[in-house]
Amino acid sequence: MHYAYPSRKSSNPPPYLPRSSRFPRLRRSQLRTIALFGLAIIGLIWLFSGDSKHHSRRTISGKPRAVVVTVFSDATDNTAYMKNIRENRLQYAEKHGYGTLLAKASDYDLQGAPASWSKVVAMRHAITKYPDCKYIWYLDEDALIMNPRLKVEDNVMSTSKLEEIMLKDLPVVPPDSIIKTFSHLKGSDVDLILTQDKGGLATSSFVIRNGEWAQFFLDTWFDPLYRSYNFQKAETHALEHIVQWHPTILSKLAIVPQRTINAYATNQHGEQYKDGDIAVVFPYCSELGRQNCAKDAERFSQQWRTSFNNA
Amino acid sequence: MSLSRSPSPVPGGWSSPGLNLSNSGRSSPAKMSFAGPNGGPVTWESARLKSQGVNGYPSFATHNQGFFTRHMRRISSSLPTFNMGADDKYAEKDKPGPSRWNPPLLGRLRAITARMGRKWKIRALIAALVLACYLLFYITPMWYHWRRAGWLGGGEKFVIILAANVGGGVMEWKGAREWAIERDSVRNKRKYVAKWGYDLEIVDMSTKKRYAHEWRESWEKVDSIRNSFRKYPKAEWIWWLDLNTFIMEPTYSLQRHIFNDLQKHIYRDINEYNPLNISHPLTSPYLDPDSLSAEGDGDVNSVNLILPQDCSGFNLGSFFIRRSDWTDRLLDIWWDPVAYEQKHMEWEHKEQDALEQLYTTQPWIRSHTAFIPQRLINSFPTGACSDNGNDTRIHYNENDRDFVVNMAGCEWGRDCWGEMYNFRELSIHLNRNPWERFKEDFLAVIWFKLTGQKLEWLK
Numbered sequence: 001m002h003y004a005y006p007s008r009k010s011s012n013p014p015p016y017l018p019r020s021s022r023f024p025r026l027r028r029s030q031l032r033t034i035a036l037f038g039l040a041i042i043g044l045i046w047l048f049s050g051d052s053k054h055h056s057r058r059t060i061s062g063k064p065r066a067v068v069v070t071v072f073s074d075a076t077d078n079t080a081y082m083k084n085i086r087e088n089r090l091q092y093a094e095k096h097g098y099g100t101l102l103a104k105a106s107d108y109d110l111q112g113a114p115a116s117w118s119k120v121v122a123m124r125h126a127i128t129k130y131p132d133c134k135y136i137w138y139l140d141e142d143a144l145i146m147n148p149r150l151k152v153e154d155n156v157m158s159t160s161k162l163e164e165i166m167l168k169d170l171p172v173v174p175p176d177s178i179i180k181t182f183s184h185l186k187g188s189d190v191d192l193i194l195t196q197d198k199g200g201l202a203t204s205s206f207v208i209r210n211g212e213w214a215q216f217f218l219d220t221w222f223d224p225l226y227r228s229y230n231f232q233k234a235e236t237h238a239l240e241h242i243v244q245w246h247p248t249i250l251s252k253l254a255i256v257p258q259r260t261i262n263a264y265a266t267n268q269h270g271e272q273y274k275d276g277d278i279a280v281v282f283p284y285c286s287e288l289g290r291q292n293c294a295k296d297a298e299r300f301s302q303q304w305r306t307s308f309n310n311a
Numbered sequence: 312m313s314l315s316r317s318p319s320p321v322p323g324g325w326s327s328p329g330l331n332l333s334n335s336g337r338s339s340p341a342k343m344s345f346a347g348p349n350g351g352p353v354t355w356e357s358a359r360l361k362s363q364g365v366n367g368y369p370s371f372a373t374h375n376q377g378f379f380t381r382h383m384r385r386i387s388s389s390l391p392t393f394n395m396g397a398d399d400k401y402a403e404k405d406k407p408g409p410s411r412w413n414p415p416l417l418g419r420l421r422a423i424t425a426r427m428g429r430k431w432k433i434r435a436l437i438a439a440l441v442l443a444c445y446l447l448f449y450i451t452p453m454w455y456h457w458r459r460a461g462w463l464g465g466g467e468k469f470v471i472i473l474a475a476n477v478g479g480g481v482m483e484w485k486g487a488r489e490w491a492i493e494r495d496s497v498r499n500k501r502k503y504v505a506k507w508g509y510d511l512e513i514v515d516m517s518t519k520k521r522y523a524h525e526w527r528e529s530w531e532k533v534d535s536i537r538n539s540f541r542k543y544p545k546a547e548w549i550w551w552l553d554l555n556t557f558i559m560e561p562t563y564s565l566q567r568h569i570f571n572d573l574q575k576h577i578y579r580d581i582n583e584y585n586p587l588n589i590s591h592p593l594t595s596p597y598l599d600p601d602s603l604s605a606e607g608d609g610d611v612n613s614v615n616l617i618l619p620q621d622c623s624g625f626n627l628g629s630f631f632i633r634r635s636d637w638t639d640r641l642l643d644i645w646w647d648p649v650a651y652e653q654k655h656m657e658w659e660h661k662e663q664d665a666l667e668q669l670y671t672t673q674p675w676i677r678s679h680t681a682f683i684p685q686r687l688i689n690s691f692p693t694g695a696c697s698d699n700g701n702d703t704r705i706h707y708n709e710n711d712r713d714f715v716v717n718m719a720g721c722e723w724g725r726d727c728w729g730e731m732y733n734f735r736e737l738s739i740h741l742n743r744n745p746w747e748r749f750k751e752d753f754l755a756v757i758w759f760k761l762t763g764q765k766l767e768w769l770k
Contacts, residue, residue, distance in 0.1 A: 045462065108597060125597035212675070215599070216640050219673045225650040241649060248643040 060210055066135040066152040067099040068092065068145075071122045073115060073286075074106050076141060081294040084301055085141055091308050092145045098152070099133055101126045113227035114234040123208060124218045133210050137261070140204040142293045143281040144300050148311040150278040156207055156261060159187035166190070166254040172243050173200045179244040181255050191252035192217065194239075195262040197270030197283065201243070201255075203236045204281045205262040213252055220249070265296050389419065458564075459508030461545060466508025468547040469565050470539050473500050474532075474554055476517040488728040495731055496554050503561045510546065512539045516554075529661040530646045532627070537642055540634050553628040555718040555727055556689075559707075559738045563714050569631075569687065573611050577681040580605040584682070584704065587624045589671050602674035613678070616641065619685040621705055621719070622696035625670075627663045628717045629689040637679050645669070686713050692730055695719045709737060 068089050076082040086102055093100045103125065105118040119138055126136050135152050139145070155161060169183040174196060191214065193207040208214045220242055221235065231237035242249055258264075263273035265282045273280040280300055285293035379386070424432060447453045458464030475493055476485075485493075497513060504511040514535040536549055550565070569576050578584075581591045582605065592605040601608045615638050617631040632638055645665060651658075658664035669676050685691070690707035695718070707716050716734050721727040743751070755766050 048462070109595070121597050128597060128599040131599060212636070213640075215602075216637075216675045219675045220640075220644055223650070224672050225647075225653055225668075229649050229653065242644075242647075245647060246643045248640045 060134060061132045062134040063132050064097055064099045064130060065133070066096070066137055067101060067126045067130045067133045069101045069103075069119075069122050069126045069136060069138045070141050071103050071105055071118045072141045074104060075286075075290050076293075077104065079290075079294075081290070081297060082141070084297065085144065088144050088304055089139070092148055095148050095308070095311070096151055099126075099130045101129055111224065111227065117222070117227060117235050119203065120218055120222045120235055124215070124222070127210055127214060127218075131210075135207055135209055136214070137207045138203075138205065139279060140281055142283070142285050142297070143204060143279055144297060144304050145279045146273070146300065146304050146307060147276055147278050148308045152207060155278065156193065156256075157190075157209065162187035162190055162193075162254060162256075165256050165260060167256065170196075170255055172250070172253075172255070173240050177244060179250065181253065182251060185251070185254060187254075189252065190254040192249075192254070193261065194253060194255050195258040195260065195270075196255060197258060197262070197264065199233075199269065201236060201240050202258070202262055202270065202283075203239060204283060205279060207261065217249060217252075220246070265300070455505070455508055457508075464508055464564075465566060466564075467510065467543075467545045469507075469509040469550060470512055470543045470546040470548070471500055471504060471509055471550045471552055472512045472514055472535055472539055473497065473552050474516045474535070475513050476515045476554075492728050492731050493554060495735055496557065499558055499561075499735070500552065503558045506561055507564045509565070510543050512542065514538075530665075532662055533642045533645050536632060536638075540638075547634055549632050549634075550688075551627065551630050551632070552715075553717060553719070555721055555731070556629060557716050557718075557731060557734045557738065558714065559690075559716055559734065560712055560714050560742070561738075562742065568714055569683070573614065576687060577611075577614065577617055577683050579607050579609075579614070579681045581682060584620055584684075586620060586622055587667060587671075589667075591677070593674055593677065595674075598674055601678050604678075607678035614681040615679045616676075617681050617683050619683050619687070619689040621685055621689070621691060622699070622702065625663055625667055626685065626689055626717075626719065627666070628719050629715060631683075631688075637675075641669075641676065686711070688715050689717045690715065692716060692718055692721075692734070694721065694725045694730070709741065712741065 070085065070089055072082055072085075089100055089102060092098070101122060103118070103122045105115040108118050108121040108125075110117050110121070119140075123136055123138055126133070130136075135157050137152050137156075150156075163186070166181070166185065166187070168181055168185070170181045171177040172179045172181060191209040191211065195202050195205065208217070221239060226235075226238040226241070229238070231241070243253060244250070258271040259274065259277050261278060262270070263277040263280055264270045265273055265280050269283045282293055282296040285296050427435065459466040461467050473496065475497065500511055503509070512535075514531070516531055516535075532551065536551065539549055540546060548565075548570070581589055585591070592603055594603070607613060615633045615635045619626050619629060632641075645662065650665065650668070654664070654668065658668075670680060685705055686703075686707070690713040691705050693701060693706055696702065696705050707713050718725075718727060718730045718734075721730055758764070758766050
């Protein structure tokens, strides 16, 4: 068929869909580009902003879990008494896979300070020898580990156990120091565990958590100006001093009941040992001569051997 | 304007106060103001012209006379339109809500862009960008916030502590020169801080009863640093500055000058420059490898204290200390009664000597302390440390454009204010802008050669 003119267009325009907004709608492909672009920008910002926080240099892996440190005075060198104690430490460490540092006082140059200061250096030495250990337990030479089943990391230093047993708001140096242990201290913040006996803070047995704080604490404690000051009880009184004057130390300190790590053989100077306590200490025994210590230890020697054999 | 009687042209303005226009006091009648028929001011001249123009052509043309007449329509149509409507809407004026004037701004912009060619669009875009950048960076304080923000410029990570009022209060009376020193020093640091987005903490070091009683004077530093860390929780580094210091080059930012490349600017092995002859590294066999190493652990992030050393040892007139647990411990044990009791007679420089003592004896301090060449943050004027003549490690040199000058010890026999004034003028002189340099170093010199006269206004 043929027409002279093309058919007439309708005067009514075809109905378009009304525009939903003033702006053209984003297409799906565009959306993806925008999302990628946004992500890239966020990524760049994240990259360049960086994390400027100062991380601790090294993480401590915890091998071994703990180290037992004992310093033998030169007088006891190579006696049967010393061998007994040495064996006691080694057996305990072997049982739990702990490290040991059994040193002689004369190993360290104390520059004229009393030999009892050597415990501080020995602890520092233990950090060097076992940089990855978690805890370091100093136990005096005149002491025996009695209960091999108790572990340092579980029965003393575990957060929950600590929070349960630590003595809060207690005068650091009894009876009337105005400096008191923190009453809101979390177990995870504790780096140092001490006990008190009747004379004040006791340094015959204490535990430190390894880390930068431990180095700081030991170096500070070992300051030559403290060593030269002639504290009456040498390092023990120096410790009482720094604990009371320096809050960065006090805030990491927990005082626990004495029998937790530092039960005494008699109740003359502090709380007396009961069966099941982790260790027994013979305080001040050497004041009456070294043989006196051996006599004290005799009572417990058989006991620790049987309990180690049974465990 | 209604007048009670007809105005008369009296020299010195119209007698009627209502007609006293801006040019009262003029004597020439030709210039005298006159209220025209519309009430507006007319001059005699224009009135004369107007009356002459009655017979001639109108005094103004109505066609194509200027830009505005030619473009009036276009301009007026693009102006915002006001709804001058009904009076009964007055009540709405105070109502909050959508404005009654709602110009279709976006629509008009779209229309304009649609009319533009592609080339013009690009040009307009570039111009708009340039304008926006100019506005953002030079008109608004955005550059300040940019430099300050922790994730951009990082300025908020730095706090400057300025020790003001040293020894004032109980110990001595402050005279005009002391006030002038303090004013200049504070202004210098204020400007620097405002430029780079840092924080400035001015601490009052006047000897307090508290410390006088405890014999702890000059250990206030410790408390001030601790307080500042608490006050500025975002601060990472604190820069301690004594009052007698002057920042000679305010265009150096701490980041560019030191901290972006910290490793390059500091040294941890004190043997590099060791005026105190401290034996380093430590040798005690029981210490860990990091403590025995001359460089600590070698990681630049473990540096918590950056000290300059002058001819006689550590100098605490200008030093950096970083927020960290280590710093808390140092600040805590810096003052100790047992140490003080034994040493206070020897410790002439009090806290400075105490720090040297700690550095010498305590391994944990050594492994986190670094030193910075003195002239990077603490140049001395020739008067200080002058026993061995000029030392390129210590003394200020304007050719090297040293950052900070510390007039250390000027209060003992030297002229603090004189030194401060000279360094201030030198700093201004060194940091002239190009136009000032052109004027002073070129124009003024030429003029001087030509005429033999100095030009005061070019100065």
